[in-house]
Structure formats: structure tokens, C-alpha cells
Amino acid sequence: MPLGLLALAMGGFGIGLTEFVIMGLLPEVSADFQVSESVAGYLISGYAMSVAVGAIVITAAVTRFDRKRVLQLLMVLFIGGNLLSALAPTYEVMMAGRVLAALCHGAFFGIGSVLAADLVPASKKAGAIATMFAGLTVANVLGVPFGTFLGQQFGWRSTFWAITVIGVIALIGIATLVPAVDRPSDPASAGLRGELRAFRTPQVWVSIAVTILGFGGMFGAFTYIAFTLTEVGGFASTSVPWLLVLFGGGLFVGNFLGGRAADKALTRTLITILAVLTVVLVVFALTADNKPMTVAALFLMGAFGFATVPGLQMRIMNYAKEAPTMASGANIAAFNVGNALGAWLGGMTIAAGLGFTSPIWMGAALTVGALAVLGLATVLDRRPVRSEDETVSTVSV
Numbered sequence: 001m002p003l004g005l006l007a008l009a010m011g012g013f014g015i016g017l018t019e020f021v022i023m024g025l026l027p028e029v030s031a032d033f034q035v036s037e038s039v040a041g042y043l044i045s046g047y048a049m050s051v052a053v054g055a056i057v058i059t060a061a062v063t064r065f066d067r068k069r070v071l072q073l074l075m076v077l078f079i080g081g082n083l084l085s086a087l088a089p090t091y092e093v094m095m096a097g098r099v100l101a102a103l104c105h106g107a108f109f110g111i112g113s114v115l116a117a118d119l120v121p122a123s124k125k126a127g128a129i130a131t132m133f134a135g136l137t138v139a140n141v142l143g144v145p146f147g148t149f150l151g152q153q154f155g156w157r158s159t160f161w162a163i164t165v166i167g168v169i170a171l172i173g174i175a176t177l178v179p180a181v182d183r184p185s186d187p188a189s190a191g192l193r194g195e196l197r198a199f200r201t202p203q204v205w206v207s208i209a210v211t212i213l214g215f216g217g218m219f220g221a222f223t224y225i226a227f228t229l230t231e232v233g234g235f236a237s238t239s240v241p242w243l244l245v246l247f248g249g250g251l252f253v254g255n256f257l258g259g260r261a262a263d264k265a266l267t268r269t270l271i272t273i274l275a276v277l278t279v280v281l282v283v284f285a286l287t288a289d290n291k292p293m294t295v296a297a298l299f300l301m302g303a304f305g306f307a308t309v310p311g312l313q314m315r316i317m318n319y320a321k322e323a324p325t326m327a328s329g330a331n332i333a334a335f336n337v338g339n340a341l342g343a344w345l346g347g348m349t350i351a352a353g354l355g356f357t358s359p360i361w362m363g364a365a366l367t368v369g370a371l372a373v374l375g376l377a378t379v380l381d382r383r384p385v386r387s388e389d390e391t392v393s394t395v396s397v
Helices: 003-020 022-033 037-061 067-087 091-118 122-154 156-177 191-200 202-223 225-232 237-264 266-286 291-319 324-351 358-380
Strands: 384-386 391-393
Touching (some): 003 022, 003 091, 022 091, 037 324, 067 091, 202 266, 291 324, 324 358
């Protein structure tokens, strides 16, 4: 495995930690800045919105530049944002730091996915993308619990100082371990205009739709999982963090195995994973009052939910092969749109009085939608997608 992939994974780890660790530190942040819990929560939603914007706008602005150098500049932006958060004297400055760090999030994973795929042979591209995203999953499994503990023991600012240091390490790793990869020599594929040509392909839009629906299904079920675990499953609130670690373990396993499977049979893997995820969500909704079944379903939901990520990223890059950077960034934005859509629809079902298992049912419905869109697109698309070393048919894989 190229060492450059480890550097990209380290960057993903820091970015994932920045996104999620704030959830466990909101009480301390709220008390320090003397704002309400709901206002403190804007530090989460503001970050998510900035990720979606950055994935499109930042990526569009840097399409003509060397990808390795762009990633280094994005890590500098990330370091600056977290340093600003660590030093923030007011809530407004803290929000500015969050937004600054978030702007690099989508562009980093979008451009990083393309660069990671370029570092390995065609038969290992999805696995390379999975390696980069492994940093994000490890951030959920280990980084968030440790970051929360650090912030609770030494103040929430200490966590952001630690993230800043992680950013510096990732920057050094990218600078020294990631090789420069030649850009396409075809002028038509260079620059923003060339990158936007990828969106003329209907299958690119199909990939974005599948990402929104598929990831929205998993995240819709996960957003309100604490209420499901305590109010339906009967778990003590003190058990929730450990159950979330279990969920994070599922993310890690699913990401690794999903990447390997997608390299062997991309479309078949995505269809199978989405189908199994639907079954898992339905079983979870039906057995949420059974603790052993809930534990198993929580792990499997994380595993099959995140197992789609390398394949979905690889799919859109396949159909935008001559100009993949903007398409890759758009798919990262689509993941965040799916997060927001799933959370919003799940909240609507709860507000309608349908109970704390209703977001899981809604998640299953979204996943069925993703499966239907992908299945129809696969049937209608008879054109081969040619990789560097082989021709891969989206019907036969």
C-alpha cells in the first residue's frame, strides 16, 4: 500500500474528528460562551452546511491546480480553522473557525478520492478510496471518545489544540509521502469548464441521487438513535456512548470490506449492500425493543451503511473519468445533503407522533429509493465504462 494513502487517511482522521467531536463537547462550549444549547448546536449545522458549499465552490476554484498542492493548501485551511476555534474569545469567532475548517472538508475528500485512486492500479481504486475514508471511520471509533474525554478533563479548547496538531502531522505527511500525479494532458478536460462537462452524463446525476438516498437512509436512522436506544430499547443513557463506539466499529469494517468488494464487482456490490441495508433497517425497526437484536442491528447498520461509500465514490468517478474532480466533490456534497435529508425526514416522522422507530422506517424507505434508482439505471445503461486497464460493464459487474 502506498504510504501516501496513510497520509490521506491521517487528514481524513483529523477532519472527521473536527466534524463529530463537537457533539460531545456542546455542554462545555455552551457554558463557556454563555449561549443556549440550541445556539451551540449551530456549530454542528453550520459546519455541515459549509462542508456542502466547500465541496462544490472550493473544488471548482482549484480544478486547474496540482492536486497534491491543493490538498496541502486545504490542510493549511483546516489547521487555521481549528487554531481559530481553540483560541476563540467569543461564540462568533468559534463559528468562524468551524466554517473555515469545514470549507476544506468536502474538497479534501473529493480531490483526495481522485488522488488516492491515481496512486494504485485500476483493480484497487475503490480500496484506495476506502483507505482514505478509513481515517474518517477511525475518528468515529477512537477519536471522538478520546477527544470528548480530553475536552471534559482539560477543557474543550484542548481538544481543538490536539486536532490542530493532527492537522500539522497530516500536512507534513501529504507533503512528504504523497507523490505528484500528472494531470490529464488533454486541454479539454482541464479547468472548470472541462470538469463541468462530466455533468452532461446522466449516470453522474444518478450516482448523486443514489448517494443522497442511500446515505440519507442510514443517517436518518442514526440521527435520533440515542432516543431509540433509551426510549424504545430500554438502554441506560450511560450505555449510549459505548453503543455508538460499536456503531463506529461497523463503519470501519464496512468501509474496508465495501472497498474491497467494489473493486471486484462495483454495481453488484452496491446493489447487494443497499438491499441488505434495507433488510437491516426493517429488522431493526421491528426489534428495537430487543436489546441483543438492537446491538447487532446497530453494528450492521453502520457496516452496510458505510460500505456503500467507496463504491458510490468510485461509481461517479467512473462515469466522469475524463474530468472526475468536480464530480467527486459533488458526490461528497451529496453525502452531506443525504445527512440533512435523512435527519429532516426522520424528525418529521417523530414530530408526527409516529414514535422513535419511525426514523428507522423512513431510513429504510430512502434506501429502497436508492436501490430502485440504481437498479433502473443499471438496466437502462448498456454502455461499457472503460478503465485504464480493463473494460467494466455496469450491467455485468
